[in-house]
Amino acid sequence: MRYKPSQYDEIARDFCRALRGRRSQRQLSVRLGYGTNVAFGWESGRRFPTFPTVLRVAAYNGVDVHRVLSDFVRQESAFGAGVAVSDPALTAILLQVVKGGLSNAEIGARIGRSASQVSRFIAGTSQPRLPDVLALVDATTDRLLDFLALFVPPGQLPSVARDFGVLEERRRIATELPWSHAVLRVLELAGYAALPCHDDAWVAARLALPRDEVRACLEALSRAGLIRWRGGRYAATAETVDMTRGAAEPRQRLKAHWLDVAASRQRRGDPGLYSYNLVSVARGDLARLRALHVRYFHELRQIVSDSREPDCVALVAMQLFELGA
Numbered sequence: 001m002r003y004k005p006s007q008y009d010e011i012a013r014d015f016c017r018a019l020r021g022r023r024s025q026r027q028l029s030v031r032l033g034y035g036t037n038v039a040f041g042w043e044s045g046r047r048f049p050t051f052p053t054v055l056r057v058a059a060y061n062g063v064d065v066h067r068v069l070s071d072f073v074r075q076e077s078a079f080g081a082g083v084a085v086s087d088p089a090l091t092a093i094l095l096q097v098v099k100g101g102l103s104n105a106e107i108g109a110r111i112g113r114s115a116s117q118v119s120r121f122i123a124g125t126s127q128p129r130l131p132d133v134l135a136l137v138d139a140t141t142d143r144l145l146d147f148l149a150l151f152v153p154p155g156q157l158p159s160v161a162r163d164f165g166v167l168e169e170r171r172r173i174a175t176e177l178p179w180s181h182a183v184l185r186v187l188e189l190a191g192y193a194a195l196p197c198h199d200d201a202w203v204a205a206r207l208a209l210p211r212d213e214v215r216a217c218l219e220a221l222s223r224a225g226l227i228r229w230r231g232g233r234y235a236a237t238a239e240t241v242d243m244t245r246g247a248a249e250p251r252q253r254l255k256a257h258w259l260d261v262a263a264s265r266q267r268r269g270d271p272g273l274y275s276y277n278l279v280s281v282a283r284g285d286l287a288r289l290r291a292l293h294v295r296y297f298h299e300l301r302q303i304v305s306d307s308r309e310p311d312c313v314a315l316v317a318m319q320l321f322e323l324g325a
Contacts, residue, residue: 002138005112008131009045010159015130015148016042018156019054021061031060042130050127055085058151065090068150072143073097074244074294091133092124098140101302110139146245166225170241173220175250178257180217181241182207184226185313187234197232206313262317278323286322293320 003011016039020028025039032038032053041047049057055065065085075097083090099107099122105115111132120126121136128136138144145160145167154164173180186192186206195202204214218234221227226241227234243251266274281289300316 002142003135003144005135007159008135008138009048011134011144011148011157012048012130013043013045014157014159015134015152016049016054016057018152019057019061028057032056048129048131050088050129051091051133052086052088052127054130054133055090059085063151069094072147072150075291088124088127091127092122095122095128095133095136098137100140100298102140107136107139111135142240143242143245146242149245167241168246170224170226170239171243171246171250173224174241174243175254177217177220178254179207179209179213180221182313183209183214183217184221184236185310187227187236188310189313190309190311192233195233198234258315259317259319262315283322289320293318 020039020043023031025043026037028039029037038047038049042049059065066079066083069079069090073094079090079093083093103115104118104122107113108115108118111118112135113132117126118136121128121132134144134147137147141147145154145164148154148157148160149164155161157164183203186203189206191206192202200211200214200218203209203218204211207214218227222229222234225237226239227236229235243254262274265272297318
C-alpha cells in the first residue's frame with residue numbers, strides 16, 4: 001500500500017510513540033543522552049529522529065535489530081552483528097539491499113527527494129530521518145506494513161491499523177482460496193481484455209477449474225479490493241499481497257498447495273520444467289545457494305514486472321532444503 005508523502009510523518013509519529021513503550025518521553029530522552037525532551041518533539045511531529053537513533057530505541061526495548069532487518073530482506077547474513085545498531089552503516093546496508101535494481105533517480109521520484117539525496121542516504125554519508133526511511137522502504141519493497149510490524153505491534157499504530165486489517169484479510173483469502181491469485185493473474189491476460197465482456201467459463205477454462213470455484217474466488221477478490229468491476233469486466237487493482245509474512249501455518253498450507261499442483265502436473269506428464277538436483281555441499285556453501293535462490297527469485301519478479309501484454313499464467317515452484325535431520 002503506497003502512501004502520500006504527508007502520511008509518512010503521521011506514521012512516524014505513531015511509530016515513535018509505540019516504540020517508546022512504557023517509558024515516559026522524558027525517561028527515553030534521558031536514556032538516549034539528550035538534555036531536552038526530544039521524544040515529545042518526535043511524537044508531536046515537530047522533528048523526527050534519524051533512523052540510526054530509531055534503531056537504538058528499538059534495541060533498548062529488546063528488539064534484536066540485526067535479526068529483524070535480516071528477516072525483512074530475507075538474507076541471513078546481510079547485517080553483520082559487529083555493526084552497532086546506532087552506526088549509520090547499518091542503515092546504509094538496509095537501504096542498499098532494498099534498493100534492488102532501482103536507480104537513485106527512480107527512488108527519488110517516488111519519495112519526493114532528489115537523486116543526490118537518495119545517493120547520500122544509501123552511501124551512508126547522510127543520515128535519513130524516520131519518515132524518509134519509511135517512504136523509501138515503501139517505494140522499493142511495497143512491504144512497509146510488514147516492516148513496521150517487525151518493531152511494534154500493528155494495533156499500536158492508529159494511522160495504519162485499518163490497512164493492517166485489510167492486509168490480513170487479503171492474506172486470509174489467499175490461504176483459504178489458494179486459486180484466487182491464479183484467477184487474479186488470468187484477469188491480467190491480454191486474452192481476457194479482448195473479451196467483449198467478462199465470462200466465468202473463459203476464466204475457468206484457462207485454469208481447468210470448476211466455474212463455481214472461479215466465482216467464489218472473484219467474489220472474494222472483489223471484497224478485498226484486489227479487483228474492480230469496470231466496463232463489463234474485472235480489472236486488477238495496483239494492490240499486491242506479499243505472502244512471505246503473516247501466520248506461519250496458513251503460509252505453509254499455501255506453499256504445500258502449489259507444490260501439490262506442480263506434483264500433479266508432473267505426474268500427468270504436462271509440459272514444463274520439473275527438475276531437481278541432489279548435491280553434497282558444505283553448509284557454508286549451502287548458505288550461498290540460498291542467497292543465489294533469493295537473487296534468482298528477485299530477478300524472476302523483475303522479468304514478470306517488465307512483461308507486457310501477458311498471455312499465459314505460469315507456476316514457478318522452487319525448493320532448496322537440507323535432507324535428513
